[in-house]
Amino acid sequence: MGEPVFLSVVVPMFNEEEVIEATYGRLKQALDPIGEKYELVFVNDGSRDRTANIVRELGKADPSVKMVDFSRNFGHQIAVTAGMDYSSGRVVVLIDADLQDPPELIPEMIAKWREGYDVVYGQRIARRGESFFKKMTAAAFYRLLRSMTSVNIPVDTGDFRLMDRKVCDALGRMREQSRFIRGMVSWAGFRQTSVEYVRDERFAGETKYPLRKMVRLSLDAITSFSTKPLKFAGVLGFLMSAAGFVYLLVVLYERLFTHHTLQGWASMIVISLLFHGLTLTLLGVLGEYIGRTYEEAKRRPLYLVSDELNFAEEPDDALD
Ligand code: UDP
Ligand code: MG
Numbered sequence: 001m002g003e004p005v006f007l008s009v010v011v012p013m014f015n016e017e018e019v020i021e022a023t024y025g026r027l028k029q030a031l032d033p034i035g036e037k038y039e040l041v042f043v044n045d046g047s048r049d050r051t052a053n054i055v056r057e058l059g060k061a062d063p064s065v066k067m068v069d070f071s072r073n074f075g076h077q078i079a080v081t082a083g084m085d086y087s088s089g090r091v092v093v094l095i096d097a098d099l100q101d102p103p104e105l106i107p108e109m110i111a112k113w114r115e116g117y118d119v120v121y122g123q124r125i126a127r128r129g130e131s132f133f134k135k136m137t138a139a140a141f142y143r144l145l146r147s148m149t150s151v152n153i154p155v156d157t158g159d160f161r162l163m164d165r166k167v168c169d170a171l172g173r174m175r176e177q178s179r180f181i182r183g184m185v186s187w188a189g190f191r192q193t194s195v196e197y198v199r200d201e202r203f204a205g206e207t208k209y210p211l212r213k214m215v216r217l218s219l220d221a222i223t224s225f226s227t228k229p230l231k232f233a234g235v236l237g238f239l240m241s242a243a244g245f246v247y248l249l250v251v252l253y254e255r256l257f258t259h260h261t262l263q264g265w266a267s268m269i270v271i272s273l274l275f276h277g278l279t280l281t282l283l284g285v286l287g288e289y290i291g292r293t294y295e296e297a298k299r300r301p302l303y304l305v306s307d308e309l310n311f312a313e314e315p316d317d318a319l320d
Pocket of ligand 2: 096098207
């Protein structure tokens with residue numbers, strides 16, 4: 001076995017049977033010329049199609065193909081976490097399975113790492129073949145998040161990035177359930193830089209990130225990195241009480257010093273609906289935080305593995 005792994009490439013997969021062989025091919029083509037020992041850590045996130053079988057076949061012929069097979073679908077960010085836990089390279093690259101992130105960029109990232117950077121993230125200068133809606137919501141989200149957090153999360157970056165082993169280990173020690181890896185990497189610090197790229201279309205198949213999962217990821221991101229929404233409730237409540245007080249003075253004045261009849265049925269209903277709605281919304285915001293606190297308090301493992309492929313039984317340094 002001997003030589004330690006230099007580069008680990010982590011590939012999360014959820015129902016990617018249509019692309020995974022092509023991805024494997026493109027990765028090999030991009031990585032072989034580097035001339036360093038590498039491993040491809042595929043994480044099967046509970047796919048219900050042939051994804052795992054295909055990778056198992058690839059792994060028979062190629063020992064650099066490794067796989068962590070989840071017991072069910074745990075979600076993209078968790079899959080990436082597992083891949084990082086299992087990887088052993090000096091540097092670790094996270095890449096999507098659908099070839100939207102070009103593997104050809106990896107050598108460029110490694111070059112930056114050799115210059116002394118610990119994190120090299122891919123920054124999208126353009127996105128091809130994604131719907132207007134997705135681009136708009138993504139752009140708005142990154143900017144909203146930036147305005148809400150004190151952590152400096154770069155805009156328009158996904159999880160496509162290279163990390164030094166020490167960054168990977170640092171993230172490995174952060175075991176929070178709601179994970180927003182881009183944010184966690186920013187939080188961790190270290191020397192970071194970017195390389196620019198054009199995000200391609202998905203090679204085949206369709207997105208595994210429906211709106212539901214996108215909303216969840218956004219909420220995870222915001223709640224993990226900001227408590228501003230909670231404070232917002234306080235500020236809003238204060239402003240509303242102040243407005244109510246001013247209106248009280250107006251009403252008193254009208255009653256005592258004018259002959260206006262006080263009418264109020266319609267305005268009362270409107271105000272009541274409006275403000276009850278607002279209260280419930282803010283309760284919902286509170287719920288997002290409390291729910292996550294509860295999840296965290298259970299201290300469950302982040303994921304369960306049903307099978308492993310091609311990982312050595314012993315850690316590298318156990319037998320010499
Ligand atoms: N993915 C995953 N688990 C999920 C959803 C997605 O491991 O529950 C993987 C998916 O296989 C892909 C990556 O996460 O490798 C990004 O997903 P996708 O390309 O569908 O997202 P999009 O690029 O459309 O945002
Ligand atoms: Mg994609």
